[in-house]
Amino acid sequence: MQVFDNVLEMVGRTPMVRANRLDTGRCELFLKLEALNPGGSIKDRIGRHMIEAAEKSGELKPGATLVEGTAGNTGLGLALAAAQKGYPLILVVPDKMSREKIFNLKAMGAEVILTRSDVAKGHPQYYQDLAQQIANETPDAFFINQFGNPSNPEAHRLTTGPEIWEQMDHNVDAIVFGVGSSGTMTGLSQYFSEVAPKLELVIADPVGSILAEYVNEGTLSEKSSSWMVEGIGEDFLPVISDFSRIAKAYAITDAESFAAGRELLLKEGVLGGSSTGTIIAAAQKYCQEQSEPKRVVAFVCDTGNKYLSKMYNDYWMLDNGFLERQQHGNLRDLIMRPYWKHDTVTVGPAEPLTSAYARMKLYDVSQLPVMDDEELVGIIDESDVLLAVYDHEERFSDPVSSAMTSDLDFVAVDADLRSLLPIFDAGKVAIVREDDRFLGLITRIDLLNYLRRSTDRG
Numbered sequence: 507m508q509v510f511d512n513v514l515e516m517v518g519r520t521p522m523v524r525a526n527r528l529d530t531g532r533c534e535l536f537l538k539l540e541a542l543n544p545g546g547s548i549k550d551r552i553g554r555h556m557i558e559a560a561e562k563s564g565e566l567k568p569g570a571t572l573v574e575g576t577a578g579n580t581g582l583g584l585a586l587a588a589a590q591k592g593y594p595l596i597l598v599v600p601d602k603m604s605r606e607k608i609f610n611l612k613a614m615g616a617e618v619i620l621t622r623s624d625v626a627k628g629h630p631q632y633y634q635d636l637a638q639q640i641a642n643e644t645p646d647a648f649f650i651n652q653f654g655n656p657s658n659p660e661a662h663r664l665t666t667g668p669e670i671w672e673q674m675d676h677n678v679d680a681i682v683f684g685v686g687s688s689g690t691m692t693g694l695s696q697y698f699s700e701v702a703p704k705l706e707l708v709i710a711d712p713v714g715s716i717l718a719e720y721v722n723e724g725t726l727s728e729k730s731s732s733w734m735v736e737g738i739g740e741d742f743l744p745v746i747s748d749f750s751r752i753a754k755a756y757a758i759t760d761a762e763s764f765a766a767g768r769e770l771l772l773k774e775g776v777l778g779g780s781s782t783g784t785i786i787a788a789a790q791k792y793c794q795e796q797s798e799p800k801r802v803v804a805f806v807c808d809t810g811n812k813y814l815s816k817m818y819n820d821y822w823m824l825d826n827g828f829l830e831r832q833q834h835g836n837l838r839d840l841i842m843r844p845y846w847k848h849d850t851v852t853v854g855p856a857e858p859l860t861s862a863y864a865r866m867k868l869y870d871v872s873q874l875p876v877m878d879d880e881e882l883v884g885i886i887d888e889s890d891v892l893l894a895v896y897d898h899e900e901r902f903s904d905p906v907s908s909a910m911t912s913d914l915d916f917v918a919v920d921a922d923l924r925s926l927l928p929i930f931d932a933g934k935v936a937i938v939r940e941d942d943r944f945l946g947l948i949t950r951i952d953l954l955n956y957l958r959r960s961t962d963r964g
């Protein structure tokens with residue numbers, strides 16, 4: 507087995523694995539595991555190549571500061587290469603990106619500037635416009651500009667395309683991918699137009715992006731709406747984009763994307779990110795529509811490790827209406843962590859206050875029911891702990907029972923929704939009970955989420 511001289515040599519040459527348990531109709535589906543790049547995504551390829559191409563052309567001088575606007579993964583690819591080569595790096599990142607990606611970027615030494623994700627191209631706060639402005643104002647800056655940089659598609663023409671062709675033994679009928687900067691699409695188009703002009707290139711696009719409509723109907727919509735899948739979909743056509751060889755595009759909802767990503771993990775053991783879900787959902791649709799058996803390649807663009815707190819988190823999925831729970835038509839439907847399913851985070855009355863504090867922090871909740879076996883004996887919240895330990899830090903080891911509230915107002919499970927309002931108005935949480943059984947807590951945000959889900963259901 508090979509020993510690499512440095513981490514940049516490990517970019518690319520990613521494995522391909524056959525999907526065995528997903529429903530792929532008459533087709534065979536193969537997964538190109540870009541998540542196994544050292545920075546965790548397909549963007550490591552362009553991170554390295556855009557820097558090296560600019561070094562070679564002389565545009566990038568030693569000591570220059572690199573600047574880029576990125577939805578995250580390009581930043582990681584650039585940070586990987588910049589750190590190895592000794593360039594400072596400033597990244598402008600839209601604020602819808604997962605926290606894990608941002609922590610990762612900072613830990614790799616990049617300076618991260620967060621900006622609004624609810625504004626479109628042309629707005630000064632739009633991440634690419636802001637990056638351009640920062641590059642203009644920073645002495646000795648080099649603006650990477652993945653959306654207009656021909657070295658981006660070149661990386662895919664020189665590496666991604668040839669790897670797929672070799673791995674598939676020169677026998678592949680279609681490739682399914684997502685479009686962000688469009689580097690993957692344009693680079694694959696350039697490569698396969700030479701070696702396999704009949705191969706079909708298929709786009710997986712989030713609903714809300716303008717690209718699927720552009721490909722399928724030829725119309726360029728001025729209106730895009732938002733989507734939650736990260737890294738793919740656009741509200742404009744990037745300068746480097748070349749759609750001329752695209753056979754078809756599928757518009758995939760966030761719900762379909764997250765479900766397909768989770769199914770990929772469950773059935774094939776592959777932990778991909780949200781855009782991988784979009785691509786797998788589109789690839790399955792393509793496969794199921796074929797009347798002839800075909801060999802199809804789909805990308806696993808980045809690792810699902812970056813999305814564990816989102817699409818792989820059942821509470822987040824429920825909160826956002828992507829998972830359905832059995833509906834009861836009463837207050838049970840608002841309890842996010844039902845006690846009857848052993849989902850409620852609790853504390854015992856004899857445990858020390860440090861345990862209550864640590865559990866609140868770990869699960870990101872502000873209060874805990876205090877359970878003595880199966881009986882609810884109190885509630886302890888952040889201010890109970892704070893008031894107990896302020897000026898008396900030794901009291902962190904006192905039992906929870908010394909600081910909890912035991913004068914409890916219960917709400918019956920079949921009470922009207924409206925009965926929650928005075929409880930929240932008094933700054934409390936609702937403690938839901940059926941007969942004498944404790945069912946769980948309802949907080950303000952649970953009610954807000956419930957109301958929003960009801961509106962979405964229309």
Ligand SMILES: Cc1ncc(COP(=O)(O)O)c(C=O)c1O
Nearest residue numbers: 684686687688689690737781807
């Ligand atoms: C997370 C992520 N970023 C970006 C892209 C798109 O790549 P490109 O910028 O080459 O269009 C993908 C891929 O399909 C992706 O999954």
